[in-house]
Amino acid sequence: xxxxxxxxxxxxxxxxxxxxxxxxxxxxxxxxxxxxxxxxxxxxxxxxxxxxxxxxxxxxxxxxxxxxxxxxxxxxxxxxxxxxxxxxxxxxxxxxxxxxxxxxxxxxxxxxxxxxxxxxxxxxxxxxxxxxxxxxxxxxxxxxxxxxxxxxxxxxxxxxxxxxxxxxxxxxxxxxxxxxxxxxxxxxxxxxxxxxxxxxxxxxxxxxxxxxxxxxxxxxxxxxxxxxxxxxxxxxxxxxxxxxxxxxxxxxxxxxxxxxxxxxxxxxxxxxxxxxxxxxxxxxxxxxxx
Amino acid sequence: xxxxxxxxxxxxxxxxxxxxxxxxxxxxxxxxxxxxxxxxxxxxxxxxxxxxxxxxxxxxxxxxxxxxxxxxxxxxxxxxxxxxxxxxxxxxxxxxxxxxxxxxxxxxxxxxxxxxxxxxxxxxxxxxxxxxxxxxxxxxxxxxxxxxxxxxxxxxxxxxxxxxxxxxxxxxxxxxxxxxxxxxxxxxxxxxxxxxxxxxxxxxxxxxxxxxxxxxxxxxxxxxxxxxxxxxxxxxxxxxxxxxxxxxxxxxxxxxxxxxxxxxxxxxxxxxxxxx
Numbered sequence: 126x127x128x129x130x131x132x133x134x135x136x137x138x139x140x141x142x143x144x145x146x147x148x149x150x151x152x153x154x155x156x157x158x159x160x161x162x163x164x165x166x167x168x169x170x171x172x173x174x175x176x177x178x179x180x181x182x183x184x185x186x187x188x189x190x191x192x193x194x195x196x197x198x199x200x201x202x203x204x205x206x207x208x209x210x211x212x213x214x215x216x217x218x219x220x221x222x223x224x225x226x227x228x229x230x231x232x233x234x235x236x237x238x239x240x241x242x243x244x245x246x247x248x249x250x251x252x253x254x255x256x257x258x259x260x261x262x263x264x265x266x267x268x269x270x271x272x273x274x275x276x277x278x279x280x281x282x283x284x285x286x287x288x289x290x291x292x293x294x295x296x297x298x299x300x301x302x303x304x305x306x307x308x309x310x311x312x313x314x315x316x317x318x319x320x321x322x323x324x325x326x327x328x329x330x331x332x333x334x335x336x337x338x339x340x341x342x343x344x345x346x347x348x349x350x351x352x353x354x355x356x357x358x359x360x361x362x363x364x365x366x367x368x369x370x371x372x373x374x375x376x377x378x379x380x381x382x383x384x385x386x387x388x389x390x391x392x393x394x395x396x397x398x399x400x401x402x403x404x405x406x407x408x409x410x411x412x413x414x415x
Numbered sequence: 416x417x418x419x420x421x422x423x424x425x426x427x428x429x430x431x432x433x434x435x436x437x438x439x440x441x442x443x444x445x446x447x448x449x450x451x452x453x454x455x456x457x458x459x460x461x462x463x464x465x466x467x468x469x470x471x472x473x474x475x476x477x478x479x480x481x482x483x484x485x486x487x488x489x490x491x492x493x494x495x496x497x498x499x500x501x502x503x504x505x506x507x508x509x510x511x512x513x514x515x516x517x518x519x520x521x522x523x524x525x526x527x528x529x530x531x532x533x534x535x536x537x538x539x540x541x542x543x544x545x546x547x548x549x550x551x552x553x554x555x556x557x558x559x560x561x562x563x564x565x566x567x568x569x570x571x572x573x574x575x576x577x578x579x580x581x582x583x584x585x586x587x588x589x590x591x592x593x594x595x596x597x598x599x600x601x602x603x604x605x606x607x608x609x610x611x612x613x614x615x616x617x618x619x620x621x622x623x624x625x626x627x628x629x630x631x632x633x634x635x636x637x638x639x640x641x642x643x644x645x646x647x648x649x650x651x652x653x654x655x656x657x658x659x660x661x662x663x664x665x666x667x668x669x670x671x672x673x674x675x676x677x678x679x680x681x682x683x684x685x686x687x688x689x690x691x
Contacts, residue, residue, distance in 0.1 A: 139508045142527070145564060152541070154538060218428070223429050224425060235671055235675075236439065236443065238674035247446045250656055251660065357649040371534065374539060384544070398537070
């Protein structure tokens with residue numbers, strides 16, 4: 126029973142959170158918008174002034190921009206496909222009777238807790254190195270020519286590393302949902318003589334639709350701004366091969382000190398993320414009963 | 416399991432399950448083993464698996480030369496500080512929304528969630544400049560604030576879902592017995608809220624420990640945590656695989672262990688309760 130007094134106290138209790146989040150969201154965003162209309166390079170502090178949309182045209186017409194957008198979409202899309210498929214298979218596998226299931230689960234979810242710089246460097250050196258890496262040894266054992274991963278297939282290499290980090294997340298979410306499938310439902314289906322296949326396609330698959338949607342949307346938010354993995358492995362290269370939107374903005378801001386253009390790029394990234402966020406908030410909101 | 420499991424089925428799934436788990440876990444295992452090899456052996460082809468000269472020289476070298484301890488301390492300060500700060504701000508908010516909900520509560524929660532959607536690159540430039548202007552670049556205070564704010568929506572959301580499950584009847588009973596709001600919080604709510612708060616702390620520590628956008632861009636030396644320390648290995652000078660592996664093992668060990676304990680909370684926190 127919320128009385129008027131307790132509601133007032135409730136409002137006061139919420140106020141600090143709302144205030145700091147509002148500042149955190151509004152101030153930098155307004156500054157980004159403002160900078161994006163300025164001629165502003167940290168190296169040339171004397172050249173200033175309002176230049177309207179010039180930064181946007183500069184950033185968007187830069188051939189690197191198209192490459193970065195394509196790279197971003199390829200990275201996000203491939204990792205999503207890999208993690209959803211592998212995650213579903215692993216979740217279904219974990220749901221089977223396995224001796225030592227708890228330990229297997231710990232092994233499967235472990236990559237998620239590894240900091241991005243560690244997983245990227247371990248994969249790049251210990252596993253994918255064309256001379257002494259573990260994969261090179263496997264290739265040589267089969268009499269094949271080892272792949273020089275980051276030279277021949279830089280984007281694929283980044284995709285593999287990022288997918289490895291996110292497969293556990295997909296597995297864990299889908300597995301949690303699988304376990305909430307009522308035992309009674311399983312029994313009832315068996316009583317009705319449902320075979321394994323029809324049980325799977327009529328009961329399990331529809332039940333997985335929701336967790337998979339959640340996985341896709343949450344991963345998309347994080348994958349749109351993959352940064353550290355690219356920073357420590359390829360630095361966006363060779364050429365522009367692994368430069369995604371986040372990395373391009375970083376290059377403009379920190380390496381080229383072009384504040385104006387980087388801000389314009391930042392706004393583009395915000396718009397892109399908001400399109401995704403719109404759908405996520407709607408999906409989560411439907412489920413929220415206060 | 417209602418379905419009867421024959422021994423053959425159990426054996427089959429066990430083999431498949433362990434094989435899959437092993438493949439996924441292999442990079443971590445390989446890193447762990449490499450950390451105990453000499454640099455020469457780390458590069459050897461064919462690789463050695465278990466029968467090599469186990470050595471702790473890499474750990475000794477890392478701990479002595481590479482300022483590892485300073486980076487680790489920074490990680491602890493940043494993860495701990497940002498979590499603590501987030502709790503101080505979030506607990507009242509989550510409590511208020513769970514126990515005195517208004518018509519707006521749902522909208523406020525969704526709005527908070529939406530701030531988490533803002534890609535960090537979108538505000539990298541102003542944050543970088545604000546940090547320069549305020550002299551916060553490479554300081555603990557600055558990083559603690561940024562990490563706290565970027566995780567605050569998740570913290571509030573998680574606490575809210577836990578607090579919501581505390582039965583309201585108990586509060587009314589306490590009120591009937593003449594408990595004041597203050598007593599209510601200390602003696603009734605706090606004991607029931609502790610498990611939820613503990614889970615939230617766990618998830619937030621994991622997230623801030625591994626955060627690698629702000630920590631890479633806003634720190635250099637003084638406040639740099641382990642993410643930055645490991646990144647310094649990306650510019651190789653000489654043979655360094657064994658040392659990279661030893662350093663990585665040290666950097667991830669506490670979090671992997673915490674993560675294993677907190678897997679359930681992770682699902683809850685990262686899906687905002689959308690999957691139970």
